[in-house]
Amino acid sequence: MTPAEVSERVACPIFTTGIRAGFPSPAADFEEGRLDLNDLIQHREATFFAWCEGDSMIGLGLRDGDLLVIDKAAMPEMGDIVVAEINAEFTVKRLGRIDGKPHLLPANPAYPPIPIPPDEGIQVWGVVIRVIHDPRPRAKRKKI
Template identity: 50%
Template sequence: MTAITIEQCYIPDLSTSAPCPLFLVSVCAGFPSPADDYLEGKLDLNEHLIQHEAATFFVKVRGDSMIGAGIHCGDLLIVDRVLEPTDNRVVVAVVQGELTLKRLCKQDGKLCLRPDNGNYPPIEITEATDFEVWGVVTHVIHPV
């Protein structure tokens, strides 16, 4: 059906804390500034990336149909089940019993799931389609 699938699904472990050093200065892409050596405190990514603890999960992506959205094979996504799946949001959905990752589009009273890669067609959602949105993607984590 699609060229992108959910490889693995995880729930966040919020019982641990792994605060990292936080520098409240801009990062220069050219020559380093000696003023950038000031540590401002600690940062816990759970506080910044997870809005609804009980309704958040992580998924690992396999495929390339969402590369236009900056989502690549092997990326880890943070998905929130509380957020409303509004038009143009990237969602994890179940279509005909299969998990998929696409952009939700509502147009002219019709609903479809659109890939962000022109090599793949959109998936039209009709009344006969077994369809459910599992959650809205809030963040993408991928290596550089």
């Protein structure tokens, strides 16, 4: 895991209106603003990046090679995608319930839910607050 470091602010242009994924909308009335990606992080000292590995969360759009932005200071709630530590290993899953009992839920039917026993070594380590992925089919995970 790599902590989020802010050495300088870099504001990139942003459309102030959304870009439709459905039917096109007229583009004549857009205004361009600026967005610094640091503004998307609330708790800088507690925010980390990690690469997503595997396909257990593919049903929620998390793909192998995506960059996860994880906030350790965010309070996890049911339905959040979290990073959990189980037996000294990390996994990313959705926090949920089955029959009223807490579980870590995959988003791929090929993987089983993981029960969260109250007295065992499962710890929610952080909440995934952003996911960055390259939509190009040829894209590979960038080595840093």
